Structures are given as C-alpha cells and as structure tokens.
Amino acid sequence: MNAIFDSHAHYDDAAFDEDRDRLLSLMPSLGVGHILNAGASLRSSQTSVELAKRYPFVYAACGIHPEEASGLPSDYLGQIEALCAYPKVRAIGEIGLDYHYEDMAPKTVQQELFANQLALANRLHLPVIVHDREAHGDVMALLRRYRPRGVVHCFSGSVEMMREVVSLGMYIGLGGAVTFKNARVPVEVAGAVPLDRLLLETDAPYMSPAPFRGKRCDSSLIRYTGEVIARIRGISIDELFRITAANAARLFDINLEEPIPL
Ligand code: NI
Secondary structure (H helix, E strand, O other), X not given: OOOEEEEEEOOOOHHHOOOHHHHHHHHHHHOEEEEEEEOOOHXXXXXXXXXXXXXXXXXXXXXXXXXXXXXXXXXXXXXXXXXXXXXXXXXXXXXXXXXXXXXXXXXXXXXXXHHXXXXXXXXXXXXXXXXXXXXXXXXXXXXXXXXXXXXXXXOOOOHXXXXXXXXXXXXXEEOHHHHOOOOOHHHHHHHHOOHHHEEEXXXXXXXXXXXXXXXXXXXXXXXXXXXXXXXXXXXXXXXXXXXXXHHHHHHHOOOOOOOOOO
C-alpha cells in the first residue's frame, strides 16, 4: 500500500545529485505514495516543477525561502506566478522567516518577501508552506494578517502557538525532530495537535529521524517519525499514515485515487 504522504521534501537538493532518479523511482515500492517537493529559490522551484512533471507521485511547491531573500530579481513574484500555472504546483513554499543566522537578510527584507508571497498565495487560491525558525512572533503576526490556508512546516513552537495556528485554519507539519532524544515540546505538540490538522514530513535531505540523525534523509525514513507519533497518539501507524495522507490531500487539493496528469 502506498499510503504515506511526505508533505515536505527537497529532492532538488544537491545531496541527491548522485542517485535522485534511482531513489525517487524506489519510493512507491517503499510505501511512499505521494511527495510534495518544496522549492526554496527560483531555481529550485523550477527544479521542483520538473520533478513533478517527471514523477506522477511528486507534487511541487514554488516559493522563495527567507535564506534566499537577498538579491532577488525585481520580477520574482511574476516568475513564481508563472511556475504556478502548472497544475501539479499545489502550494507556495517554502516561505517564511528565519532569524537563526546573523548573516541572513535583514528582518524587514524577509518580512516583505514573506508578505508578498502570502498575498500571492491568497490571490492564486493556493495554500502556503511556512518556514518559521526562531521567528514565532513575527510569523504569527503575518499569518493573522493574511489568513492563508497552509501548513507551518517542521513546527517548532509551543502547544499554545500550535492552538493558534490551528484556530487560523492551518495545519501543523511534524518530522524528524519529534524523534530526537531531547525532544520535549515537539512531543507535547504531537500529543495535542488535532489529528485532522497534522501533516507528516521529512524535510529530506535534512532532519533525519532517530536513529539516522545526521545522515541524509529520504522519504522512506518517515516511518520512524510515524512510529513515534503513532505511539504518542495511541493509534496504529497505518491509521496515522491514512489520516495524515487524507489531511495533505485536503490541504493541497489532491485526489489520492486519481493523479493529476503530468
Ligand atoms: Ni524544507
């Protein structure tokens, strides 16, 4: 059964240059039925679309990550919009704010880029995939203002923040961080998030779950994250995969039985 929906991966990443096609071709046989590949720059958004054109089970998100906020061409929004014309582009992402590194674009630049892409998503009636690293307050302020559909991926906020994200109508993406030895808040969030708002993700090639932490991640490792969350919730892993695939299909408007033609 190809029940698993990996709602966030980066197969455009150079970490897959050696074996991208071999690995992706294997995914259906490993139980991974659907993958949403998230762009992070204009270039990787383009590659994301190319992967979606090549693999029936790959869908794309196009958008510019806060790490890429500097030096954008003036028509970047038009370029993203043009990529979104392809029917297998199901979201704008990943977009957001990242205050972790000192050498990132200034906060005001990141906020303007995020706001512009939130407005574009609303105009195109597409959901967003939100990246929030050490920027909870400013991310929430913009989500309250724009009220997009979407998911806060690799969710790292508190249970209280999770409740507000859910009350805005959005979804919570959880991945490998839930399995880490020191995980406390992600485990609390995994226990409290309404099951109909939870998405599973890998963020491959990053965020490998335990016991593969630090190694290259791929979508098949989502089982390890699923096992931990299913145990926290007291449900079977098959039930968790079924629910989270249905959630992703609802958010990204994908019919799991009838793939969108390439
Ligand atoms: Ni990502």
